[in-house]
Amino acid sequence: MNTEKRLVYMDHAATTATRVEVAEAMVPYMTGHFGNPSSLYDLAKDSREAVDAARVQVAAAIGAAPKEIYFTSGGTESDNWALKGVAFAKRSKGNHIITTAVEHHAISHTCAWLEKQGFSVTYLPVDRYGMVDPEAVEAAITPETILISVMMANNEIGTIMPIAEIGTVARKHGVLFHTDAVQAAGHIPIDVQEMNIDLLSLSGHKFHGPKGTGALYVGPGVRLDPLMHGGAQERGRRAGTENVPGIVGMGMALSLAVAEMVENAERVTALRDRLAAGLLAIPETYLNGHPQKRLPNNVNVVFAYIEGESILLLLNRKGIAASTGSACSSASLEASHVLMACGLPHDVVHGSLRLTLGEETTEADVDYVVAAVAGVVQRLRDMSPLTPTELRSK
Amino acid sequence: MNTEKRLVYMDHAATTATRVEVAEAMVPYMTGHFGNPSSLYDLAKDSREAVDAARVQVAAAIGAAPKEIYFTSGGTESDNWALKGVAFAKRSKGNHIITTAVEHHAISHTCAWLEKQGFSVTYLPVDRYGMVDPEAVEAAITPETILISVMMANNEIGTIMPIAEIGTVARKHGVLFHTDAVQAAGHIPIDVQEMNIDLLSLSGHKFHGPKGTGALYVGPGVRLDPLMHGGAQERGRRAGTENVPGIVGMGMALSLAVAEMVENAERVTALRDRLAAGLLAIPETYLNGHPQKRLPNNVNVVFAYIEGESILLLLNRKGIAASTGSACSSASLEASHVLMACGLPHDVVHGSLRLTLGEETTEADVDYVVAAVAGVVQRLRDMSPLTPTELRSK
Amino acid sequence: MYNEKVMDHFEHPRNQGVIEDANGTGEVGNAQCGDIMKIYLKVEDDVITDVRFQTFGCGAAVASSSMATEMIKGKTLAEAWDLSNKAVAEALEGLPPQKLHCSVLAEESIHAAINDYRVKHGLEAWEEKGGHAEHQH
């Protein structure tokens, strides 16, 4: 239990609260305009128009045309659909997929499953900042390559990938390019045209929209098998009765996030840098991810000699909600594959802490968190058999 | 536009309004208890407990254990997961699937896709009432058979399938048995144990729960590949950040529906029979589906000489929301495969009308609809070149 | 789904009914596909003085029949023959793509009725231009 009054939510990369105005906009589509958009009667018209309007909002946020947006149940579905959809549709053309070693599990586990189905997957390495080299992408392309999937921004360390450069490479070789923009949307500018993106995944709850909503952008001429077979919804490409309230909420949340993006990013970047500086003042603390090319709201550090889950538990007592890449906090008991891919040694990888800020984060929050983390780290270092004497208290 | 004041919603099989108390119960999990259930901090605990409670509610509604319930994004996902999940997991054991000719497209189109992947599918015929014969199911089993999928109740004609008998057959032969209970749940009693069901699909918005929610029951010992690969949510079987508000709403709606089921079914059955009798008094009108073994809220009739879409459009003007199996009203321009499978001739299949009642339907609604339909049918018959003279006005 | 113009013609169909002493009739479509149109013409001195229709079909089919009959009333047979399905759809201010075939039916049923008149009157049937490849139902 949190023994402080204060609650500082610094896990915006995990999920965000639905904006109150978004939730309010959704409710009428639950209880009132509840019609199935595919139906013929007037009640359905409200739903249909609401879905169309949300499609326009989502499309505008990424420089796409409305008809290129397909609503899904989340980032995971969008990722699964993009990969499996293209893989099965292009099977006769080739069986090779290129991705990176730092993708979200929604990509990497899907790739692993596709390998079991006979596809071959290249997991490109990254540098110490978690960055993939566009030249490495190009070098990995073979005549069998049907898809390149590289995330736009990393969910753990915030590193922003060279998406436009990879898009150019993909287009040059006529290979489809998918990007998982779940962490990027609403935080950094996205333009599917300029970046030569063929498929792009979004997840509503990462930008103060509703959970259980997502979208896949599918560019002109891209063929992919459905992941959800059934009714003719979403122009026959994604079956299932439309989640009208969710779609309405997602469209609204994304258009608000994009409208406020520049202003928010500036403010949050300043807080992020203040937070990072405060934490890096703790001895033997290192920044994970790229020092500049990172999401405005992401701080990820590693503290030598201590373990992340204990850090989180003690921070929770101080009302701070955060995240770690420690194996001990993951259901699989595996340490973050992202930090490992960045070359962090096994024996410090467990000591990571991710703090992801939000629009409501204040300078006072940041200072409170820095002080709290410093205390917690010292306390755990005092308890650890690994801590060198000079870092112990007294 | 509806030119009457009155609004009579008779399309409950398409979707239902979310109950007001359900929508109200969901909102706090959007804006307040918004934590990601997988996280460690206190905020996540509320979400986790809410999801657990909903799992208990859903399990109780179908005689399952909570750990056998997996939340999904809807009936379509549950159906796709059950079929593809078992097919890919059991590929080495066999490649044969048995289903019926009257399944929802979420099943039949998934089967068609699996055929493209090398599986072989038997689509069992049905009798004129849309009923499949359990002996035919048994006869179709081969050593290659890995799955039987038969819907519990048909979404168009309301026919209730002999699920317990098919369950017995499946168990006897050691073949997995899936049932699409999307239309049945909350309307007729379900017991996965007694009925020997291994997998069962649910969809939240069919029983006054939220759209974009569903569940798959997976019985003990059933292995299936995930459809959604990614994070370790839902005990590693269904990835994706949990739609906590949706899950809360679905659990609550289903437990309310089941609590009120007996009473509602009795009332609605009486209204259904009154409606059917009223409509069948119109000349050359025939009932589709089984006369007794049908959902309490389903009436489906066919009127000779006229077409369904025009019926719907005119009924809409009278404030009546209904549905048809006419090709003209479907995006694919194909007439209802269900009515065709029941042996309806091509030239009357377009004249079908489905009316599905709800808890709020009144006797006055029924009488209003009967009168309205009679008028509409006459008007369209007067317009049709097919109508015999004796059925024309004047 | 349908615009107001279509709905108006569907709900208040012009020229619906039968001409008992029609001197040209044409019927196209079939019940299996879900739409049949029958056109009755009263032709005097090569001019269509009256026209009626009966239609089995969806909203677009009824509206197309209604609009098409309005458009050929008072026209010469040659003028009526030249009425294209495109013109009917445009006069209706657009039809949903999957419903365009209904306007094709209207054109075809008028052609059938005109040729029925011509053949009955010892004239040669006019030939379809064959440009209806888009007719799919």
Place this chain on the structure above:
Amino acid sequence: MYNEKVMDHFEHPRNQGVIEDANGTGEVGNAQCGDIMKIYLKVEDDVITDVRFQTFGCGAAVASSSMATEMIKGKTLAEAWDLSNKAVAEALEGLPPQKLHCSVLAEESIHAAINDYRVKHGLEAWEEKGGHAEHQH
């Protein structure tokens, strides 16, 4: 995730620290797996008169160290040897399944410390019963 008892021992660990003049110490685990436990024993007349631990690890690891040290304080070496990981987990009123290995570490680190004492004092090291197949980390 953790019950209150576990959280109490995690937040207020008993016996945390070092015994400068320990006559038995044991360390198990490794940083790669994310947990290391080190036990310091002060043994007098075959009785554990003082015990301390240092732990690098998660909440369950710290709580298990705390509880296990509480449970062996004042006990004879033979009694302490018989402390099973199951007993530690039970005393904590349960650990999440994926965290049971932490209680195994506690048992093993105590065994290591006891054998360190025994070997240093010219006694034979006791043998593990080999029943820790479940230890997976």
